[in-house]
Amino acid sequence: MTTVEKYLKPEVIRQISRLDLRAQFIVKGFLQGLHASPFHGFSVEFSEHRKYTAGDDPKDIDWLAYAKTDRYYVKKFEAETNITGYLAMDLSASMDYSYEQELSKFEYATCLAAALCYLMVLQKDPVGLVTFGERIVDSLAPRSNRRQIGNILSLLAKLKPRDKTDIANSLTQLAAMLKHSSLVMVFSDLLTDPEPVLAALRRLRHGGHDVIVFHILDAAETAFPFEGLVELRDPETGDKLEVDADGYRADYLQEIKNFRDHFTRECRQSGIDYVPLDTSMQFDRALMEYLVNRRTHG
Numbered sequence: 001m002t003t004v005e006k007y008l009k010p011e012v013i014r015q016i017s018r019l020d021l022r023a024q025f026i027v028k029g030f031l032q033g034l035h036a037s038p039f040h041g042f043s044v045e046f047s048e049h050r051k052y053t054a055g056d057d058p059k060d061i062d063w064l065a066y067a068k069t070d071r072y073y074v075k076k077f078e079a080e081t082n083i084t085g086y087l088a089m090d091l092s093a094s095m096d097y098s099y100e101q102e103l104s105k106f107e108y109a110t111c112l113a114a115a116l117c118y119l120m121v122l123q124k125d126p127v128g129l130v131t132f133g134e135r136i137v138d139s140l141a142p143r144s145n146r147r148q149i150g151n152i153l154s155l156l157a158k159l160k161p162r163d164k165t166d167i168a169n170s171l172t173q174l175a176a177m178l179k180h181s182s183l184v185m186v187f188s189d190l191l192t193d194p195e196p197v198l199a200a201l202r203r204l205r206h207g208g209h210d211v212i213v214f215h216i217l218d219a220a221e222t223a224f225p226f227e228g229l230v231e232l233r234d235p236e237t238g239d240k241l242e243v244d245a246d247g248y249r250a251d252y253l254q255e256i257k258n259f260r261d262h263f264t265r266e267c268r269q270s271g272i273d274y275v276p277l278d279t280s281m282q283f284d285r286a287l288m289e290y291l292v293n294r295r296t297h298g
Contacts, residue, residue, distance in 0.1 A: 051071065051073060051074075056074050057074075060074040061073070061074055062074060082124065082125050082126065082144075083125055083182070083183050083210075084125070084126045084127070084128070084142045084180060084182045084183065085117075085120050085125060085126070085127040085128070085142065085182065085184075085185060086127070086129070086130060086142065086174070086178070086182055086183070086184050086185065087113045087116065087117065087127065087128070087129045087130070087152065087185050087187065088129075088130050088131075088132065088170075088171070088174060088184060088185065088186045088187065089109060089110075089129065089131045089132070089156065089159075089187050090106075090109070090131075090132065090161070090165060090167065090186075090187060090188035091106075091131050091132060091133045091137060091159060091161045091162070091163045092161055092163055092164065092165030092188075092189070092191070092235075092236060093161055093162050093163065093164070093165075093235035093236050094161075094165075094189055094191050094234075094235045094236060095161035095188070095189055095216075096160065096161040096162070096235070097189075097218050097221075097235065098218055098279065099218055099219070099225075100219075100220065101218060101219055101220075101279040101280060103279055104161075104218075104279075105189055105216045105217065105218055105279060106159075106160075106161045108216055108277075108279045109187035109188075109214065109216050110153070110156045112187065112214060112216075112277075112286075112287065113129075113152070113156065113185070113187060114149070114152075114153055114156075116185060116287075117148070117149050117152050118149055121144060121145070121148055121149055124144050125144055126142035126143055126144040126148075127142055127143070127144070127148060127152070128140050128141050128142035129152045129155060129156070130170075130174055130177075131155075131156075131159060132165070132167070132171075132173075133162075133163025133164060133165055133166075134163060134164050134165060134166040134169065134170070135166065135169060135170055135173055136170055136173050136174060136177075137163070138155060139177070140152060140155060164236045165236065166192075167186075167188060167190065167192055167196075167200070168196035168197050168199065168200040169200075171186070171197070171200035171201065171203075171204060172200050172203065174204070175200070175203055175207055175209075178207070178209060181208045181209055181210075182209050182210070183209070183210045183211075184209050184210070184211050185214065186201075186211070186212070186214065188213070188214075188215065188216070189215070189216055189221075190213075190215050190259075190263070194259070194263060194266075198263075198266050198267075198270075201213065201267070201270065201272050202270045202272075205270050205271055205272055210273075211272045211273065212272075212273040212275065213263070213267060213272060213273065213274050213275065214275050214277060215260070215263060215274065215275065215276045215277060216277050216278070216279065217256075217276075217277070217278045217279070218278065218279050219278045219279050222256060222278045223278075224245070224248075224253060226245035226249075227245050227246060228244070228245055228246070229242060229243070229244055229245070230242070230243060230245045260276050263276075264276070273290075275290045
């Protein structure tokens with residue numbers, strides 16, 4: 001089985017295609033980093049237009065659009081419509097974790113990244129990839145041709161998360177690499193001190209970039225299904241801790257809730273999209289819900 005087939009199996013392609021058909025309009029807005037659509041329910045054929053404003057050249061008015069809508073629109077230039085995307089993948093050892101789920105957190109992130117890459121290329125938007133541990137490890141320059149899907153997936157399939165992680169340092173490095181306003185999609189379990197990470201995310205946002213954080217946890221990390229005495233091990237340090245799962249569960253679940261709530265609150269205040277996921281969620285549905293929410297609340 002080729003790399004691309006592994007992550008874009010026929011049923012996954014069908015899910016993504018269906019997602020694309022159901023949400024072309026939403027996805028269009030999502031990919032252009034629009035928090036509120038200027039099209040107000042017009043069909044997707046007007047997605048390459050924007051309203052005529054003072055200072056625009058009247059020669060650019062699209063009279064066909066005017067005939068259909070009774071409003072003045074101008075065609076957008078390519079530079080205005082295309083957004084450059086970067087998939088930023090966490091290679092920390094903890095991303096390799098899976099408990100009774102078909103996909104590890106990293107594999108789940110790869111499926112999600114494949115779907116977003118596929119959608120961006122479909123829109124002719126350039127998309128690139130960076131992977132990071134304590135610093136940026138791999139970097140693929142953004143391209144908008146179909147081969148880029150294969151390039152990105154081939155690289156991801158070769159990788160096995162094994163690094164220690166410094167998310168904040170890696171995102172700061174990424175911010176220094178970006179020359180133009182971009183859409184930065186971060187895939188991580190965020191299992192580190194949140195404050196430096198939030199500071200780095202804010203720096204990206206203040207640099208004029210759209211930022212989406214896909215916070216991916218294993219289903220066991222969100223539900224804590226363990227019973228009796230269990231040994232918990234930190235995959236990066238190797239430290240072990242034995243706990244009584246039944247006595248520990250309530251405190252653990254509260255901690256996870258607090259952790260996600262903190263990210264939700266801080267990201268919202270900074271205009272960053274935060275998407276909490278776990279590996280039991282069908283990723284196309286997770287993506288669709290996110291797109292719909294972004295469209296509704298953006």
